Amino acid sequence: HDLLVIAIDGPAAAGKGTLARRLANELGLAYLDTGSIYRAVGVSVLKAGQDPADPAAAAAAAQALTPDSLSVLQQDPLLRSEDGGKAASLVAAQPAVRQALLDFQRAFASTPPGDARGAVLDGRDIGTVVCPDARVKLFVTASVEERARRRVKELRERGETVIESVVLQDMKDRDERDQARAVAPLRPADDALVLDTSALDADAAFAAVLAHIGERG
Ligand code: C5P
Numbered sequence: 001h002d003l004l005v006i007a008i009d010g011p012a013a014a015g016k017g018t019l020a021r022r023l024a025n026e027l028g029l030a031y032l033d034t035g036s037i038y039r040a041v042g043v044s045v046l047k048a049g050q051d052p053a054d055p056a057a058a059a060a061a062a063q064a065l066t067p068d069s070l071s072v073l074q075q076d077p078l079l080r081s082e083d084g085g086k087a088a089s090l091v092a093a094q095p096a097v098r099q100a101l102l103d104f105q106r107a108f109a110s111t112p113p114g115d116a117r118g119a120v121l122d123g124r125d126i127g128t129v130v131c132p133d134a135r136v137k138l139f140v141t142a143s144v145e146e147r148a149r150r151r152v153k154e155l156r157e158r159g160e161t162v163i164e165s166v167v168l169q170d171m172k173d174r175d176e177r178d179q180a181r182a183v184a185p186l187r188p189a190d191d192a193l194v195l196d197t198s199a200l201d202a203d204a205a206f207a208a209v210l211a212h213i214g215e216r217g
Contacts, residue, residue: 004029004118005109006213007126007134011175011186012085013147013154014140015197015205020122022206027120027213030112034123034130035088037101039080040073041065042087047078052090059096081160082170089174092124093181105130124178127189136213139188140205142198144171 006023008016017033024031041062042052050057078084091097105121109131112119121130127137142150148168155162178186188194193212197205 003110003112004136005131005134006118006120006136006138007131007189007192008120008122008138008140009124009126009128009186009188009192010122010138010140011142011144011147011178012171013151014142015150015202016122016140018202019138019140019205019209020120022202023209024120026210028117030108030114030116030119032105032108032119032121034101034105034121034126036074036079037065037070037104038088038092038097038123039084040070040076041091041097041101042089043073043076043078043084044069045091046083046087047076052087055094055096058091058094059100062091062094062097062100065100080158082155082162082167085174086170089177093177093183095183098125098129098183102130109134124186125184127192128187129184132189136216137189137192138209138212139192139194141194141196144168144175146198147171 004027006029008020010016020031023029041058044061045052045057052058073079109119109121127134145168148164148171151171152162152164152167195205195208
């Protein structure tokens with residue numbers, strides 16, 4: 001079958017989610033935000049009063065995840081917080097956690113829900129590990145300063161009180177953890193289009209990607 005699978009990877013707050021949602025709407029594809037699954041595992045560990053850096057606690061939380069518990073955790077206010085992001089990147093470094101989440105992500109790509117003609121997945125290792133055969137691969141990035149500014153704006157719009165220098169440092173720590181981990185580190189797939197959105201707004205980024213998809217049939 002000729003499902004259109006679009007893999008979007010890149011660091012936090014680079015604009016992956018906005019782009020992915022728009023592509024999914026425009027092209028009639030299902031969308032999976034894989035970061036929210038790692039966040040749900042991180043939040044589940046935090047709520048149990050355990051340490052997200054503890055390999056056994058992280059693995060147990062990932063293995064216990066069900067579609068129902070996932071959707072409950074995805075409603076938790078902690079999910080989108082800075083603490084939720086940090087917990088996600090700590091549990092995401094554990095091979096057992098990544099393994100437990102792999103089948104779910106692959107099943108979504110190969111059998112998208114509804115009558116979707118394909119799927120858009122965004123995360124850190126979609127083009128390299130989860131969907132290495134995706135027809136379109138994008139690596140969306142931006143300078144760490146610009147990404148920290150965007151994250152500060154987003155958190156303030158949600159009513160959170162944040163300090164810019166702290167958000168910037170958290171972002172650098174998370175980049176470092178995601179790039180340095182032994183299993184499925186954040187890096188562009190060899191055949192990915194690298195899109196730097198530091199100086200691109202959402203419309204320009206979307207137009208660049210549509211042109212690229214057009215070229216790839
Ligand atoms: O994309 P988001 O910031 O929500 O992801 C949270 C964390 O989950 C990332 O920092 C990363 O450590 C982890 N993650 C991952 N692999 C993915 C998606 C997210 O390791 N495919």
